[in-house]
Amino acid sequence: MSQKNETTVLLLALLLTLGLVGGVFLWLANTSGIRLFNARNNLSQPIKQAYSESFAQFPEVPSGLFSYGGSTTWAPIRKEVDTAIQTVFPRFQLRYTDPTIGAPGSGSGIKMLLNNQxxxxxxxxxxxxxxxxxxxxxxxxxxxxxxxxxxIAIAVNPNLNIPGLTVAQLQDIYTGKITNWQQLSGPNLPITPYSRRLEEGGTVEFFNENVLDGEKFGVNVQFIPTTTEALKEVAKNPGGLYYASAPEVVGQCSVKPLPLGRTSDKLVPPHKEPFILLQECPQRRNQLNAAVFQNGEYPITRRLFVIVKQNGQSSDQQAGETYANLLLTEQGQDLISKTGFVRIR
Known part of the structure; x- marks a missing residue:
């Protein structure tokens, strides 16, 4: 065999070997979740993430009593999802714990986590x-x-007749630049914006950072300790206004959710159309419009997080990661959807 033929054969053999090795590696990556560099978006992403269909199919959960706490926004999820988890895994005991001092919320929950509580x-x-x-x-x-x-949904008195608000107008209301509904093509009526205090919850912190852009609340803002109390005030006050997690507002019988927009020509309601008149409530309630939250059409959205302490595979870390992964199962996501929040997968 000539030297030229030998070179050709060796080259073909090398290419065949590289192809086989590459194919095996890609197969292993797809089946095991190996992370590959994605040059298109400069991110390292898992090629495949496996999720269980139901809690019962979940491979393993830790045993013991695990204290957790934090966001008041999570209350519907705790009531619905956590109860279902306990039914399937009675030895994975979950106990919601309030802070010793101050009101419960995202910030106080993270503080308690940092303090090993x-x-x-x-x-x-x-x-x-x-x-x-x-x-x-x-x-x-x-x-x-x-x-x-x-x-974040905006609740107003049912008798207030305006088409909606832009995010900029909402900012101006809560920083004291707009004080009368007449400035927004509404009635000649003073605006009474309600809020919880900044230190009392993740929703207020999110609102301050993402809607007020870090500006201080105006002197016209009235502070109320809980969402339940604030919604009662809005129902009584014709000029009242309050912001809260969308599931806490959309299905209420005593207040009306306002459409919101980035611009005044595209105001997006947080509820499904057509709007169900509040006189028909509670027999019929308005439902969250999940599609506009998922596709980003609604202007103020956020994600809900499980916060896990990573310290070398301790039982606390295992409990937090297990809890999050249970919520990401198909059953967990279905239950989250039933509580009024939007599934993330």
Whole structure:
């Protein structure tokens, strides 16, 4: 055989070997979730993520009593989803714990997690830089796992007749620049904006950072300790206004959710159309329009997180990761959807 033929044969053999090795590697990556570099978006992403269909199919859960706490926005999920988890896994005991001092919320839950008072926490906002830093100082890290999508809805008195608000107008109301509904083509009526205090929850922190852009609340804002009390005030006050998690507002019988938009020519209602008149409630209630939250058409959306303390596969870390993964099963996502929040997968 000539040297030229030998070279050709060797080259073909090399190419065939590389092709086989590459094929085996890709097969292994697809079946095991190996992360590959994605040059298109410069992110390392899992090729495949396997999710269980139901809680009962979940491979393994830790046993013991695990305290958790945090966001008040999560209350419907705790009531519906956590009860179902306990039914399937009675030895995976979950106990919601309020803070010793102050009101429960995303911030207080993360603080309790940092102080080793909780196994994991629930949050309606992302972890702050200073919270990451405190965790590192104490020898562990914090990880946020998104499990659902939520939006901020605006509640007004049912008798207020305006088409909706832009995010900029909402900002101007809560910073005191707009004080009368007449400035927004409404009636000559003073606006009374209600809010919980900044330190009392992740929803308020999210609103302050993403709607007010860090500006201070105006002197016209009245602070109310709970969403339940604030909605009662809006129902009594013709000029009242309040913001809260969309599932807490959309199905109410005593207040009306306002459409919101980035611009005044595209106001998006958080509820399904047509709007069900409040006189028909509670026999019929308005339902969340999940599609506009999923596709980003609604202007104020956020994710809900399970906050996990990573410190070397401790029982607390296992409990937090297990809880998040149960919420990401098909059954968990279905139950989240039933509580009024939007599934993330």
């Amino acid at each position: 909780l196994a994991f926490s629930q949050s309606s906002r992302s972890i702050k830089d200073e919270e990451y830093q405190k965790a590192q100082q104490r020898g562990f890290t914090l990880k946020e796992i998104p499990v659902a999508i939520d939006g």
